[in-house]
Amino acid sequence: MLSVSGIRTAALALIDRDGLENLSMRRLAQELDVQAASLYSHYRTKEDLLADIANEIMAEVDVSGFDSGDWRHGLTVWARSYRAALAAHPNLVPVIAAGPGRREAALRRADAIHGGLVAAGWPARHATMIGASTKYLVVGAAINSFSRGFDADVQVYRDRYPNLSQAHRLSEHAAEIDDDSFELALSAFLDGLGQTFADLKRAPTAARPGGEGP
Known part of the structure; x- marks a missing residue:
């Protein structure tokens, strides 16, 4: 049936x-x-079907890390699980990454992320930008493989591109390189946010940038 x-x-x-x-x-x-x-x-409609599929896939994305009050932990858990969900179905990335629209589950996640960041001390405007920036990082990592973009033939690089003499080996180690590259980007992103957060906390109250949520 x-x-x-x-x-x-x-x-x-x-x-x-x-x-x-x-x-x-x-x-x-x-x-x-x-x-x-x-x-x-x-x-x-087909669009209704795609929205339902997107909801099912995104149910695997974990935003519970924000419950701890530690914004860095919350972003780490969210970003890793978000990337894993997208990487499992790369052909569906355009649908999932389009935005929550009116999808109830997606809006609940967005609400949890924004609320968790604000509760941790981020101004609302920064919380919005952090949510957007994390999405850019994750979707970029999931939509394509940097390593698999190189040819496995050493002759392609040997004579004309001396700085890429090992590029032919990248595709062989693509999964490891792509995973490590994502973790490097995520760590650098979080470290940068940590510095911004510290600067905001040191700023005089009247000078702290505010703003509204999405």
């Missing part, structure tokens, strides 16, 4: 295999061996 969960599972498998651009309700119906009309009794 056709079910909502079965439709989501089949749609996600199709996207993972063939790409987001190849998902259509007609194609999905063929995968499920049903008529396209059967799908519309569960999902009014």
